[in-house]
Amino acid sequence: MGEVLEYDQPNQYCVTSKEFDKSYPTPVLTAGKTFILGYTNEKDNIYQASKSSPVIIFDDFTTATQWVDFPFKVKSSAMKILLPKDPTINIRFIFFCMQTIPYNIGGEHARQWISRYSQIKIPIxxxxxxxxxxxxxxxxxxxxxxxxxxxxxxxxxxxxxxxxxxxxxxxxxxxxxxxxxxxx
Missing domain, CATH: 1.20.5 (Single alpha-helices involved in coiled-coils or other helix-helix interfaces)
Structure with a gap:
């Protein structure tokens, strides 16, 4: 995976407020099942994903993934924002491939992208x-x-x-x- 995807550490996109409200414009995301934790009114450091520039968010501890094609902030830096390294890579294809990878973290509480997941080879x-x-x-x-x-x-x-x-x-x-x- 590391050969076809690069990652952005989301520290600068972390929400600072603990106040979420549905009337606020910017979703706060997690890579897990909850996905949208709430909405914030923070205006700075919003990751600018879009339909033409989507990303995959990857939970670095559980390996859960989510497809994101809209601007967002994140709740935690315990994720990676994944992007294709090469224009001949369809990131949506990679996202679907990631859904099929059986990956057992075995109760290990360690960051998975660099240590293991990025080493997985997939046919392109x-x-x-x-x-x-x-x-x-x-x-x-x-x-x-x-x-x-x-x-x-x-x-x-x-x-x-x-x-x-x-x-x-x-x-x-x-x-x-x-x-x-x-x-x-």
């Missing part, structure tokens, strides 16, 4: 092939995301449908307008 196809792989994987990712987002809505809709039909099927009109229906 020509740029056109990288781009085609990324296109296919992005399509699957979008489909999966859409399905995951749609499942709760679908469950809610089916529940309402069930309640509607349950009420229709189990609500009886009196056979005789003057008599009540006996309920068991």
């Amino acid at each position: 196809p020509p740029l056109e092939i990288q781009q085609e792989i990324v296109k296919i994987l992005d399509q699957f990712l979008a489909l999966t995301t859409d399905l995951q987002a749609g499942i709760p809505a679908e469950i809610k809709a089916r529940k309402k449908q069930y309640e509607y039909y349950r009420e229709k099927l189990l609500t009886f009109k009196p056979l005789n307008p003057n008599k009540e229906v006996k309920k068991c």
Whole structure:
């Protein structure tokens, strides 16, 4: 990995405030599952990632990774900001490759990028092939995301449908307008 990616130590991008608020403009990130810890109103030392200049953030202790294509600050310096060394490297391709690497840190509390992770070798196809792989994987990712987002809505809709039909099927009109229906 170290042959194709360089890293930026994020010390200068660390948030100093402990006050986060959703109304603030700049996300504060971690490479872990939480990803966006909150938002800050700090204006200085914001890392300027963008759609045209994305980065991978790498948790130096857990090896978790996140794709970032928007400006951000970080909570901790215990991560690396990874960038391609060469324009013939599609960083999104590398990000997808990183998702497939089984890596056991074995309870060791040590920085992983320099000591181990950067030593891992991955095959790099020509740029056109990288781009085609990324296109296919992005399509699957979008489909999966859409399905995951749609499942709760679908469950809610089916529940309402069930309640509607349950009420229709189990609500009886009196056979005789003057008599009540006996309920068991």
